[in-house]
Amino acid sequence: MLVDKEVLQDHWYVVAESADVSAAPVAVRLLSRDYVLWRSPDGSVVAAPDRCPHREAPLSAGWIDGGCLVCPYHGWTFADGGRCVEVPSSGPGRPVPPSSHLATIGVEERYGLVWICPGTPAASIPAITQDGDARYRRINSGIERWETSVTRMTDNFLDISHFPYVHAGTFGRDQDREVPTIDLVQLDDDFFGYRYVVEVGNEAGAASSGLDGRVVTRRMTTGFNLPFTVRSTIHYETGLDHVILLCSTPIDDVTSYFTFVIWRNDDVSVPAEEVIAFDRAIGAEDKRMLERVAGVLPLELQDTVSVQSDKPSVEWRRRLAALLATTPRRERPQGV
């Protein structure tokens, strides 16, 4: 089982958008474990196992009172940092048991997304330089649930040879089926991948490309950041940049969260929803294909046949397998 690999606990995963965590606790699932998220009075998001230390009720079924999370079963109340501050049955002013505090896990909000890391982070959340650049706007897309494994998703997002087939309905029909030789390079500090030029159909994508032609040329990069983050950048000859961060999160071996974030240096009068409708349609095509493919993508390279166009994915699989073979940075907290 991929999700049983303890070393995966030491990485950051997107489980929600910041906007999702406000007035009520939120239940999320990562690597086959349940967590609750809530926003405490200081505005920060807290994440903890979704299990009350008292009788194991799901805390996500509770509510928020003055920024504290209240368990729905007997009303134990948890404040900043998961500190248990009230056990109503004990009466006011009585100390709470030392083991009643929640074993919170790492949370970061970045790019309008909530990232959590149950273990000790082995690496930072990948940097998107456009995020701090006033010329670019950021567009979030919402969190989806895909009935497929993160390994199949990451493999797919690194692959351009499926474009003329899976994406014939959006942009792939006019693309050359032959993939030119791929040279893998370190694209920047955080992403490893390749650069390429593609001619793509523009009939469905005019709002996104800002161009009228039937076919447009994109100069692109696609790269990965272990374990499952992919970034594609698109540059049009008009100077328009369209950066897509593709985040895949393992709920379990065969179910995943998916979200994408876009940065563009474009005309902000075009509504965000109009701009990303094209990317949503492309994502739906990938989802439809991937949900037809059963199980986890084998990481052993000899278990599937690969060709030249699969080079980026083969390299990602090789590096992921090496990562999974490493020792976790520390013991997990008890019972988490």
Ligand code: FES
């Ligand atoms: S189970 Fe949560 S207060 Fe009892």
Ligand SMILES: [Fe+2]
């Ligand atoms: Fe695709």
